[in-house]
Amino acid sequence: MEVNVLAFGIAKEIFGASSIIITLTNDATVSNLKYLLEHQYPKLKQLASYMIAVNNEYALDGDTVHQHDEIAIIPPVSGG
Amino acid sequence: MTTQIKIADTHLNPAECIEWVMSPEAGGIDIFIGTVRNATKGKTVVKLDFECYEAMAIKEMEKIAGQAFDRWPVQKILVHHRTGTLQIAEIPVIIAVAAAHRGAAFEACRYIIDTLKQTVPIWKKEFFEDGEVWVAAHP
Numbered sequence: 001m002e003v004n005v006l007a008f009g010i011a012k013e014i015f016g017a018s019s020i021i022i023t024l025t026n027d028a029t030v031s032n033l034k035y036l037l038e039h040q041y042p043k044l045k046q047l048a049s050y051m052i053a054v055n056n057e058y059a060l061d062g063d064t065v066h067q068h069d070e071i072a073i074i075p076p077v078s079g080g
Numbered sequence: 081m082t083t084q085i086k087i088a089d090t091h092l093n094p095a096e097c098i099e100w101v102m103s104p105e106a107g108g109i110d111i112f113i114g115t116v117r118n119a120t121k122g123k124t125v126v127k128l129d130f131e132c133y134e135a136m137a138i139k140e141m142e143k144i145a146g147q148a149f150d151r152w153p154v155q156k157i158l159v160h161h162r163t164g165t166l167q168i169a170e171i172p173v174i175i176a177v178a179a180a181h182r183g184a185a186f187e188a189c190r191y192i193i194d195t196l197k198q199t200v201p202i203w204k205k206e207f208f209e210d211g212e213v214w215v216a217a218h219p
Contacts (some may be wrong), residue, residue: 008133009203010214048219053201056136072133072201078215079130079137079161079202080114080173080193 001026003065005037006072011050014043024065030054031061037073050075082156083145087134089164092171101156106178110185112193114173116166126207130172132163133201140200144192148177151191152184159192161202172204 002023007015022036030052038044051074052059058074065071084100094113101109116128145157156178166172175192179185204215 006133008201009131009205010217012131013214047217053133053136056139058199072136074133074201075203075214076216077197077199077201078204078217079132079200080197 001028001067003033003067003069003071005033006070008072009075009078010047011044011073011075014041028065029061030059030063030065033065033071034061044073048076081149081154083142083149084156084158084160085138085141085145086160087132087137088160088162092160092162092174094171094174097158097160097174097176101158101176101178103155103178105180106155107180108182108185109176109178110182110189111177112173112175112189113171114193116168116170116172118168120206123208125168126209127168128166128172128207129205130161130163130166131203131205132161134163136201137161141196144195144199147195148188148192152179152188153181154179154184154188157188157192159196161196161200163202 002021006019012018053072053074054069141159154177158176160174162172175189177185177189
């Protein structure tokens with residue numbers, strides 16, 4: 001399946017786009033997604049940390065992702 | 081228990097925020113106003129850019145307000161945050177809390193701004209005279 005990954009802040013600069021398409025297996029987890037993202041965009045590994053959000057909630061590595069989920073990469077936040 | 085949460089790309093107005101949290105039941109209001117500082121670690125800052133994942137940011141701010149209502153006897157919570165470009169001394173964030181007694185207002189206000197900085201998906205980029213950097217992105 002193909003999923004759309006939204007990017008913000010420095011992640012947008014690393015991707016060179018505000019969203020990218022990633023191809024995953026149907027039962028893929030957040031951990032699988034992170035592995036593929038880091039493989040395609042090694043600069044992600046230089047970040048202090050980053051999280052994946054699924055449907056506007058922080059997701060855990062073991063959570064499954066589905067084709068129509070709203071997925072986003074959340075680099076270290078710095079609001080306020 | 082009333083909450084007002086807003087993400088705006090235009091000037092934040094402290095007077096309007098104070099007006100909104102004021103009520104006859106309140107014994108005090110506590111307000112935190114963030115302002116853009118002209119330097120970071122000795123380097124001159126020219127301006128800041130704020131970017132936001134709005135749908136999730138609003139959800140996270142609502143969660144924080146809910147946690148504050150659970151933990152302290154507060155009556156009203158307001159959280160306003162800016163996006164876009166801010167010049168020195170402009171206001172990126174306002175937190176205002178009304179409570180019957182000052183202790184709860186102070187503590188809830190501090191909890192809200194501290195937690196917002198840790199969990200709400202908003203990012204700031206600092207522009208210096210010789211470059212720019214996404215704050216907190218790298219170790």
